[in-house]
Amino acid sequence: xxxxxxxxxNLTMAYGDYIIQRNLNFxxxxxxxxxxxxxxxxxxSTLLKIMxxxxxxxxxxxxxxxxxxxxATDFQxxxxxxxxxVLFQSGALWSSMTxxxxxxxxxxxxxxLSKNEISELCSLKLALVGLAGFEDYYPNExxxxxxxxAGLARAIAMDPxxxxxxxxxxxxxxxSSRLLDDLILELRxxxxxxxxxxxxxxxxxxxxxxxxxxxxxxxxxxxxNDDPKYLRDHCDNFKVRNFLQRGEAKQ
Amino acid sequence: MxxxxxxxxxxxxxxxxxHSISNSQQTxxxxxxxxxxxxxxxxxxxxxxxxTFLVKLRKHTDRHNLTLNLVNLPEGAHRLLTLAFAVxxxxxxxxxxxxxxxxxxxxxxxxxxxxxxxxxxxxxxxxTLSIGRFFRGKANYQRSDLWxxxxxxxxxxxxxxxxxxxxxxxxxxxxxxxxxxKFGAGIYVADLVAVGVIREMGxxxxxxxxAGRTGAAFAAQLGTMKVxxxxxxxxTMGIDPIDFLVLPKVIALILMLPLLSIYxxxxxxxxxxxxxxxxxxxxIYQYMVQTIYSVTLVDFFSGLFKAIVYGILIAIAGxxxxxxCGKSAAAVGLATTSAVVSGIVAIVVANAIxxxxxxxxxx
Numbered sequence: 001x002x003x004x005x006x007x008x009x010n011l012t013m014a015y016g017d018y019i020i021q022r023n024l025n026f027x028x029x030x031x032x033x034x035x036x037x038x039x040x041x042x043x044x045s046t047l048l049k050i051m052x053x054x055x056x057x058x059x060x061x062x063x064x065x066x067x068x069x070x071x072a073t074d075f076q077x078x079x080x081x082x083x084x085x086v087l088f089q090s091g092a093l094w095s096s097m098t099x100x101x102x103x104x105x106x107x108x109x110x111x112x113l114s115k116n117e118i119s120e121l122c123s124l125k126l127a128l129v130g131l132a133g134f135e136d137y138y139p140n141e142x143x144x145x146x147x148x149x150a151g152l153a154r155a156i157a158m159d160p161x162x163x164x165x166x167x168x169x170x171x172x173x174x175x176s177s178r179l180l181d182d183l184i185l186e187l188r189x190x191x192x193x194x195x196x197x198x199x200x201x202x203x204x205x206x207x208x209x210x211x212x213x214x215x216x217x218x219x220x221x222x223x224x225n226d227d228p229k230y231l232r233d234h235c236d237n238f239k240v241r242n243f244l245q246r247g248e249a250k251q
Numbered sequence: 252m253x254x255x256x257x258x259x260x261x262x263x264x265x266x267x268x269x270h271s272i273s274n275s276q277q278t279x280x281x282x283x284x285x286x287x288x289x290x291x292x293x294x295x296x297x298x299x300x301x302x303t304f305l306v307k308l309r310k311h312t313d314r315h316n317l318t319l320n321l322v323n324l325p326e327g328a329h330r331l332l333t334l335a336f337a338v339x340x341x342x343x344x345x346x347x348x349x350x351x352x353x354x355x356x357x358x359x360x361x362x363x364x365x366x367x368x369x370x371x372x373x374x375x376x377x378x379t380l381s382i383g384r385f386f387r388g389k390a391n392y393q394r395s396d397l398w399x400x401x402x403x404x405x406x407x408x409x410x411x412x413x414x415x416x417x418x419x420x421x422x423x424x425x426x427x428x429x430x431x432x433k434f435g436a437g438i439y440v441a442d443l444v445a446v447g448v449i450r451e452m453g454x455x456x457x458x459x460x461x462a463g464r465t466g467a468a469f470a471a472q473l474g475t476m477k478v479x480x481x482x483x484x485x486x487t488m489g490i491d492p493i494d495f496l497v498l499p500k501v502i503a504l505i506l507m508l509p510l511l512s513i514y515x516x517x518x519x520x521x522x523x524x525x526x527x528x529x530x531x532x533x534x535i536y537q538y539m540v541q542t543i544y545s546v547t548l549v550d551f552f553s554g555l556f557k558a559i560v561y562g563i564l565i566a567i568a569g570x571x572x573x574x575x576c577g578k579s580a581a582a583v584g585l586a587t588t589s590a591v592v593s594g595i596v597a598i599v600v601a602n603a604i605x606x607x608x609x610x611x612x613x614x
Binding site: 094095096107111112113114117120121124125127128130131132133134135136137138139140156158159186189190191192 | 268269271272298299300302303306307326327328330331334335336337338339340341344345346577578579580581582
């Protein structure tokens with residue numbers, strides 16, 4: 001039985017009068033790994049920003065377990081945001097803080113845990129992403145791949161129900177990218193989080209995702225919404241199949 | 252054969268981040284039997300809070316060579332526990348926070364000051380060579396950058412310089428009027444304001460404004476370029492960042508600070524005049540005649556020379572802090588603060604030295 005965790009209803013995204021996408025409708029089930037796919041400039045990152053509350057939609061709504069995010073009060077919205085974990089493309093770690101302090105911030109803000117307990121949790125989160133021993137390092141002292149993993153440790157600090165990733169594989173070598181995919185799968189399976197990813201990495205998409213939406217920059221709307229492996233092999237829309245087969249689809 | 256002793260630990264209720272779990276460490280420390288059995292049958296809701304306990308328990312049993320049996324532990328918790336131990340901390344990665352003693356800190360501070368001084372001298376040398384190339388027409392910079400910087404440091408600073416210079420002139424006049432009127436010498440306020448502003452205050456106030464406004468902007472701009480590797484990009488293309496980025500800024504400030512200083516002198520005298528006309532029984536004509544007779548060309552040029560020196564100092568302080576900035580957001584903030592502080596300190600020190608030289612030369 002499906003368990004709708006997020007639903008996007010009649011969503012239109014715009015910058016001023018310039019419409020990027022219109023009438024987006026799709027649902028995401030609990031523990032899905034959902035990818036937002038589409039060509040450059042189709043509004044993937046904008047959709048992610050609207051979903052996490054960094055930009056407001058032109059019209060339409062996004063509902064988390066039935067509650068509209070953008071119709072909620074500021075207090076309700078802040079409360080909902082505590083269930084979000086976001087990994088930004090660059091990692092977006094706070095450069096003046098150590099990795100441990102980066103992970104600890106949300107725990108200090110939103111829990112009554114003691115200093116020791118917070119420290120243990122931070123060490124655990126960093127160990128989960130393979131950064132045990134790097135607690136006292138600053139972001140500028142570690143590599144790009146490590147920054148990504150540290151960003152992930154910060155994103156899962158509060159055991160979020162919803163995990164958002166903006167281009168998680170960007171700038172990583174294929175092996176690191178594969179390890180990150182495995183980590184995302186492992187965290188989804190163990191934490192039971194719903195994962196939403198913006199990515200261009202086809203290998204990554206087919207490895208981890210079980211649901212997707214395809215946005216088209218020309219028609220400015222979604223062309224398909226299903227399991228990306230199914231869309232690659234059986235989608236009626238040639239544009240979608242061609243994109244997912246790296247331009248090698250047959251008409 | 253020794254009989255195995257088993258301690259059974261039961262996990263009961265919710266283990267969530269929201270709740271602090273007391274006595275968990277004591278419970279772990281008390282486990283000394285050869286086998287520890289952890290029964291999670293009565294476990295309620297759980298999250299990472301449970302995993303931190305399991306990690307501590309696993310470390311304890313490993314350290315004491317005890318066998319740990321996990322009974323009815325949820326699959327997700329099992330997986331997270333495995334993941335937590337999947338990658339060991341690399342040898343030598345962990346940092347211990349060792350307290351440094353007084354002598355170590357003093358030595359470190361001294362070495363850092365020496366390195367800093369060397370870096371200042373080296374930077375001044377590079378800028379001097381770059382200015383030399385500029386006059387020989389061999390400097391690699393964009394003219395448009397120079398014009399834009401001249402506009403930003405000159406024309407766009409007019410409002411703030413106007414306000415501050417006018418008020419400084421007015422303040423000098425207020426102080427003078429109160430004192431000089433006691434001796435019936437109120438008209439000499441014009442002398443006080445004119446000499447004070449043109450020899451000292453015009454240049455120094457313009458310098459302080461420019462250190463806060465332009466010096467900080469130079470440091471922030473160059474610092475951000477350093478963070479974004481834009482400076483490295485220039486270097487790899489064989490373009491000298493000093494010529495390309497620093498030179499236009501130094502030239503613009505050397506040109507603009509004296510001009511702004513002349514403008515500030517004018518506004519300062521006007522501020523003094525406004526106060527004198529309001530409080531004293533003098534006409535604008537009397538005030539201006541008194542001003543013109545009190546100021547010599549030597550006063551004017553000595554003030555102007557100070558402005559040129561301040562321009563060089565502010566530009567060098569701002570650009571050096573920016574170009575030698577670290578590669579983080581915090582470093583940019585530090586560079587900006589450092590540019591303003593070192594710029595103002597340099598102005599005040601230079602002013603004192605120049606005044607001593609002027610006195611010795613009887614200027």
